[in-house]
Amino acid sequence: MGFAVLLAICCAALLLSARDKSVWSYEGGVFIKTDGSIPNGPCFRISGRLTAPHFFDNLKRVDTDDGAMFRRGKENVTEFPGQMLLTFIIYDMPCSFTLEENKPSVYLTRSLVSTLRLELYWKHGVELRPLAHVERASAAVRPVAPRAAALAHGLPERFERAYQYAIPSAGVPVTDSLVLIIRTPDGYMAARVAARM
Numbered sequence: 110m111g112f113a114v115l116l117a118i119c120c121a122a123l124l125l126s127a128r129d130k131s132v133w134s135y136e137g138g139v140f141i142k143t144d145g146s147i148p149n150g151p152c153f154r155i156s157g158r159l160t161a162p163h164f165f166d167n168l169k170r171v172d173t174d175d176g177a178m179f180r181r182g183k184e185n186v187t188e189f190p191g192q193m194l195l196t197f198i199i200y201d202m203p204c205s206f207t208l209e210e211n212k213p214s215v216y217l218t219r220s221l222v223s224t225l226r227l228e229l230y231w232k233h234g235v236e237l238r239p240l241a242h243v244e245r246a247s248a249a250v251r252p253v254a255p256r257a258a259a260l261a262h263g264l265p266e267r268f269e270r271a272y273q274y275a276i277p278s279a280g281v282p283v284t285d286s287l288v289l290i291i292r293t294p295d296g297y298m299a300a301r302v303a304a305r306m
Contacts (some may be wrong), residue, residue, distance in 0.1 A: 133170040135306065139287075144202060145300025147293055151215040152204035157197025159276070159287055159304040164190045170306060179283050179306065189278035194246065195229075195287065195304070200253065200269040216267055219250070225299065228290040229274070231281055232303060237288060246273040 138160035146152040168186060171178045179186040201216050230237040253267040276287065286305040293299055 131172045133172070135165045135168040135170070138165050139304040139306060141197065141289065141302045141304050143300055143302035145291060146204060147221070147299050148297060150221065151217050152202050153199055153217055153300070154202045155197055155199050155289070155291070155300055155302060157195065159193055159195050161190045161193040161278075164193070177284070186283060189281045189283055189285075191277070191279040193276045193278050193287075195274045195276050195289070196272070197289070198269050198271045201267055217270075219268075222270060224294050226292045226294070228292060229276070230288040230290070232286040232288045233282070233284070240276065242277050244275040246275050248272050 138158040140158045142154070142156045144152065144154050166181070168179065168181050171180060199217065199222070203214070229240040229243055231240065232238075249271045251269045251271065253269050283306050286303040288301065288303045290298060291300040
């Protein structure tokens with residue numbers, strides 16, 4: 110009788126401990142997405158991800174009552190690799206989806222985008238550390254085909270802008286977040302998003 114009770118208590122404890130943790134997979138990298146807007150101007154969406162060759166393969170975060178641990182198989186992972194790649198696209202989004210608005214649509218133009226400033230930071234707690242030695246690996250502008258091509262006559266051309274940056278990350282703890290901010294020339298924060306593990 111005593112052994113059966115002890116076995117039941119052990120099984121209950123294991124079940125409770127299994128329920129007290131959650132597991133997150135980072136296969137494919139850390140994804141980002143946010144909406145932004147420019148005062149009296151267009152609204153847009155940023156979508157992208159933070160990657161590094163093989164670093165995110167089989168990488169998992171295990172949350173328990175004792176905190177978060179990052180593991181790849183049996184290996185504990187505490188720091189990012191020496192360099193990562195931040196890839197993202199920016200494209201137009203409606204500022205409102207209500208039908209009542211009669212304002213004409215405003216789009217991201219080449220001249221407007223050229224005035225925007227990208228800022229990148231590592232965030233630890235509330236502290237923001239600006240990144241130095243960030244290199245733009247590539248940039249491309251692609252036209253966005255209208256959904257109803259037959260009705261597109263007279264509409265302004267729209268574009269999707271794709272960027273890729275090499276991010277120095279040697280010695281950065283995996284608990285830090287990469288923060289991307291886009292500002293207008295007068296310092297207004299048009300968008301902010303964090304790649305958070």
